[in-house]
Amino acid sequence: MKPLQPDTLIRNPTGTPIVTSVVIPCEAVHLWSVVGCFEGFDAFISSLSHIEMTGVGVGALRTKFFHDGHCVVEQLNSRDEDAMHMTWTTLYNTLGLARLWAAMSVEALGAGSSRATWTLVGEAQETTQAEFEQFAQAFTKGALENVRQMLG
Numbered sequence: 559m560k561p562l563q564p565d566t567l568i569r570n571p572t573g574t575p576i577v578t579s580v581v582i583p584c585e586a587v588h589l590w591s592v593v594g595c596f597e598g599f600d601a602f603i604s605s606l607s608h609i610e611m612t613g614v615g616v617g618a619l620r621t622k623f624f625h626d627g628h629c630v631v632e633q634l635n636s637r638d639e640d641a642m643h644m645t646w647t648t649l650y651n652t653l654g655l656a657r658l659w660a661a662m663s664v665e666a667l668g669a670g671s672s673r674a675t676w677t678l679v680g681e682a683q684e685t686t687q688a689e690f691e692q693f694a695q696a697f698t699k700g701a702l703e704n705v706r707q708m709l710g
Contacts, residue, residue, distance in 0.1 A: 662677075
């Protein structure tokens with residue numbers, strides 16, 4: 559019998575990045591304190607009932623619970639407070655996604671204005687890729703619009 563070898567189910571998705579941005583009349587550090595809070599996305603994603611964290615910092619797991627019963631487990635891959643960006647990967651979900659990688663970044667635009675940019679690359683499993691991309695674009699746009707209403 560051949561000895562077991564290291565293996566993993568985790569791999570980066572392929573596809574066209576879905577990019578959503580919003581410009582908000584507030585300081586970048588204030589915007590980052592909202593969208594850069596990995597454990598706090600339920601503050602601006604109304605479909606989330608709550609989030610549970612396992613661990614702290616890079617490598618931590620975030621379990622997002624949705625009001626409709628769905629759940630998503632994500633791992634924080636990278637985080638840079640000074641540059642105001644972070645990335646994460648979906649490890650498990652009940653949404654019918656094969657893979658998902660995401661990034662959030664904030665940039666100062668000067669004089670009390672800043673931009674949040676949410677980038678996703680994902681692979682559909684239970685829908686067409688086009689349907690997934692339409693859903694993801696609408697989801698991120700709605701969430702960032704909520705941020706605009708909160709801070710604008």
